[in-house]
Amino acid sequence: MHGPDEKLTRLEALAQEAADAVTPGVQVAEGVERADVDAVNRREERSLYKKRARIHPKRAYGTFRQLKWLIMAVTLGIYYVTPWLRWDRGAGPDQAVLLDLPHRKFYFFFVEIWPQEIYLLTGVLIISALALFLFTSLFGRVWCGYSCPQTVWTDLFIAVERFIEGDRNARIRLDKMPWNASKLSKKVTKHLIWLVIAVLTGGAWVFYFRDAPTLLGELVTLQAPMAAVAFIGIFTFTTYSLGGLMREQVCIYMCPWPRIQGAMFDEDSLLVTYRERRGEPRAAHKKGESWENRGDCIRCRQCVAVCPMGIDIRDGPQLECIHCALCIDACNEVMAKIGRPPNLIGYETFRNLEAANSGRYAPVRFFRPRVIVYSVLIAALALLMVYALFTRDTLSLSILRDRNPLYVTLSDGSVRNGYTLKIINRKHEPRFFRIDASGMAGSKLVVMGLREPEIDVSADDIRSVKVFISGPSPAGGKQALTIAVTDTQDGRTASEATTFRGPE
Amino acid sequence: MAATERDEISGQATTGHEWDGIKELDNPLPRWWLMIMYACIVWSVVYWVLYPAWPLVSGYTKGVFGYSSRAELAADIAAANDARKIFADRIAEADMATIQADPKLMEFALAGGKSAFGDNCAGCHGSAAQGGKGYPNLSDDDWLWGGSLEAIQATIKYGIRSGHDETRESEMPAFGRDDLLEKEQITQVAQYALSLSGKATDAVAVNRGAPIYAEQCVDCHGKKGEGNREFGAPSLADAIWLFGNDPKSVEAIVTNSRKGVMPHWQGRLPDTTIKQLAIFIHALGGGE
Incomplete structure (x- = not known):
């Protein structure tokens, strides 16, 4: 697919992009200014010897941003609220979800798991893994992009950062400016809020292991068991450092999932994709100029500016991309401004990209062997577990x-x-x-x-x-x-x- | 000294070391690694100040906290004893029947008895109180000195032939060694003793042994060989023989006599522990 010529064009494009980066503030189309941003985590730029370049993701507006806010609210809500749900089971603790380690019993609403039935937990874990496989083969890295705790908390921490320090440009200015009282107060406030979130995250975790109201009382009166305090400490540290400080580096360097997932996509998986055929050749657009014989990409770099991973989606599929779809929102906003159809970047399959090259359209095939195998396995396992659960003896x-x-x-x-x-x-x-x-x-x-x-x-x-x-x-x-x-x-x-x- | 050599590809300086043409790059240490190393150094300095660390000529640096694992253990033991105190006190006060009627106290007594048994009794009586040759099995229903709770408690407290003031003592004569019986008579009386539990091998000897038994043995072992707990005289009519029930073993006992010794535990173990032990042994299956 990539001949020597293609390689050359690619290098030329890169050179052009690099040149763009040093000339900020250029109008690339009516009402659209080029973002002064560089895809710092693009493979070509990411030498192992290089120091980490800070990313200041810009706020995106659109469908996927809304969806991500919603998922963030739901997942965080589940995480924080669950230990406070009560469930009257007659005898025993009245906490709906409780992992009672000292008594070797797990409570989950109407289900009680004894040590002899730990296979039920194993079953849940296997179903979760299979569900992850299923969603990955259908929609790519939706787990990474929307519901992975790393993504959710990083998103939350970036939102806090944006609230205190302003959006991308303001944050860059703040980071560059010499220290003064205002900068210090902003930074201190941000880190304090991060720490509070981190403590609350660790705090919520321990409530799953002990009666929540009792433990809260013990924490307030400093009577809590050492283990609870230690775990709050550990989770405060990990939440603060992974979500606040390390962010995209966790996904790029620490997480094994991006490496595994490449093997789970196929040509029918819906992946966040830059439609190169429609976008190229990319060039700035002058008012009144025709859209004939050119691509829709006006090199405004908004897709790069909003990217929390510091990459350029237009470089094609890459390990660093968590498929959070924020670039889709950013691009659609620009497309609307310049009067071009949306979804220059969108969820797309390899099969359809190929088909488009010969002018055809290939609809998404949801029923494919691997999808069916995963679904059948999940259904069978779920039925087996429900059967085991309801037929167990008292x-x-x-x-x-x-x-x-x-x-x-x-x-x-x-x-x-x-x-x-x-x-x-x-x-x-x-x-x-x-x-x-x-x-x-x-x-x-x-x-x-x-x-x-x-x-x-x-x-x-x-x-x-x-x-x-x-x-x-x-x-x-x-x-x-x-x-x-x-x-x-x-x-x-x-x-x-x-x-x-x-x-x- | 030559100027620093730089690697063409990475632009890094080399260390100047070379092995068979392979040169080592002088890469910087990863930052996270350095941070952890500095953190460890800070940690260790703080540790030296707070905790015991450096050996001195005599003794060691004690640290600001004055921590000692020995003191911690002592505190833990004291805390455990404190935690047990409520139950231990109730066990000390209550009589045996009260303890047996209270499931909680019973549980505590059994657990305490079990651990005390393992520490003090298992050496002779075996880890499951199963005994051995010369050491009574405590889980069967045959008792030399009585199997009621009180009798068991008394045996543990005062021992048998232990030298304690209250100890119970008895001695079987050494009929052979002290020339009280002829060798032939010993064989005969041994056969008679075995016949009481149907183990005799020589009917003629049994008949001849009967009058000898009536004369020499019946006072302690009883007419039918039922034994007498007052003297710790074992029953000769049951299936349990402390030293074996083959003719040779029985003849050996008649000839030389045997007497086991059980130490007294009063003064060595707290009364509460002795009570717990008695309850534990009584519950092994043979208690009366």
């Missing part, structure tokens, strides 16, 4: 046979074995169980410390009891045996097979 029993000693010989020559029973009651009410042994003639069962083999297990609890079974010494030193617990009210029963041992 009672379960596990038996640990004593191995030390293996058996005890009693004075009348009979043999006694010890078993530890763990009875799990997943109902939200206390239950009463009878314990029986079956499958062995002459066996006698005694629960340690109790007269009758009947015990209560409190709501949502696990109870461990020691049970002794004695009986005649089994022939061959071994005999099969089944121990069962039965709910004395609803008759539900759980049993497990074990063995009874004696001298060989």
Whole structure:
């Protein structure tokens, strides 16, 4: 696709762009001024030896900016509000979403996950991963562009920066000017607000692990556990440094996802694309000039100015692009001003780009093998999980046979074995169980410390009891045996097979 | 000295080192790496001031906080004891029946008993109280000196043949060593003793041993060999034999006598711990 000539044109274009960059404030079309901006993170400019060049993204206005505000509000809202939702489950904590690590139990609205059911969490993680694959093959890096925490918090931090220091040009001026009281107060205010956001982010995180109102009280009165304070500290640090200071570098250098995602696109994925065929040859446009025999790109560089990654979308697909679509908004605004149709930059598939070269139109194919495979896998897994969730028993029993000693010989020559029973009651009410042994003639069962083999297990609890079974010494030193617990009210029963041992 | 050599491609200076034509670039250290190194240096200086750090000729620098891991451990132990105090006090006051009736106290007593058993008793009686030859199994239903809670507590407290003022003592005569019985008689009485639990191998010897048993053994071991807990005389009629139930082992005991020693724990363990131990042992399955 790229012959030597193309390479040359590309170099020429780059040279032209570089020349543009040093002559700011040029009118490139009626009412459109060229942005004084350089795509600092373009691969050609990003030598490993080079110091990071600061990016001052300009505010974009348009559909995608609106959508990003909305998604930011929803995702941050979910993150901050969730731990405060209450859920009355009768017994146990009344927090809707709670990861109760000390008691090894996870609460999620009406679902309670015991350690034995951790596969449900694994399932959720697998479904999330598959969903990420599905959306990536359909719409490219929408996760990166809209809902990745790195993107959301960076966006929030940039919004704060813009609120305090002004938009792009004002910020550049501020950074260049010598330190004075006004600059100092602006910078200090910005960093303070960032820190507050960072602390609140870490603060919200810990509420997922402990009753939120209680923990808030403990934090206010400085009684909070060390772990909570430490985690708030860690998250304050990471939020502040990743979202506030490092920003695009996290995506470019630290995150593995951009490297993986290249393998998940195909020619039908909708990616943020500069429609080169329509835009080239790019040139400034004079009033009244014809749009024939030229491209729609007027080299205003607004797409570069709004880019939070410091790249030029017109260079084609690149790892640094998080597909946040802000360049689409910026370009559409300009297109409207100069009276050209919108979407010179837009969501586009490789297939349609190819088709357009021969004057055809290729509609987006949503039903393709990989999309179908991902969807079927997600649906199957989701069904399986729902099935597992709703058919799980409210009672379960596990038996640990004593191995030390293996058996005890009693004075009348009979043999006694010890078993530890763990009875799990997943109902939200206390239950009463009878314990029986079956499958062995002459066996006698005694629960340690109790007269009758009947015990209560409190709501949502696990109870461990020691049970002794004695009986005649089994022939061959071994005999099969089944121990069962039965709910004395609803008759539900759980049993497990074990063995009874004696001298060989 | 030659002028600094610059690499053509990267424009970086070289260090001047060369190995087989390969030269080392003098690249600057990554900034994040440097920052972490400086932070570590600052951290360590602060640490030296606050915490124990430098060894001196005798002793070491104590640091402003005066921290010591030994003191921290002592504080932790004290805190743990404080936390246990509510239960420990109740255990100390309550009688055994009260403890057994209260699930919470019982749980505490069993847990405490288990750990104390592992520390103090497992050496002889085994990690699961299963005993061994000469060391009674505490989880069966055969007790030399009684298996009630009170009897177990007394045994732990005062020991057996332990030298404690309150200890219980008894001794079986060494019938062979002290020439009280002939060798043949010993074989016969041993056979009779074994016959009480149906393990005899020589019917003639059993018959001859019967009068010897009636004369020499019956006072302590009882008419039917049921034993007597007052003297710690074991039952000879059951399936449990501390030193083995083959004729040879029994003859050896009649000849030389055996007497185990159990140390007394009063004064070595707190009374509360002894109580917990008694409850734990009683609950192992054989308690009466």
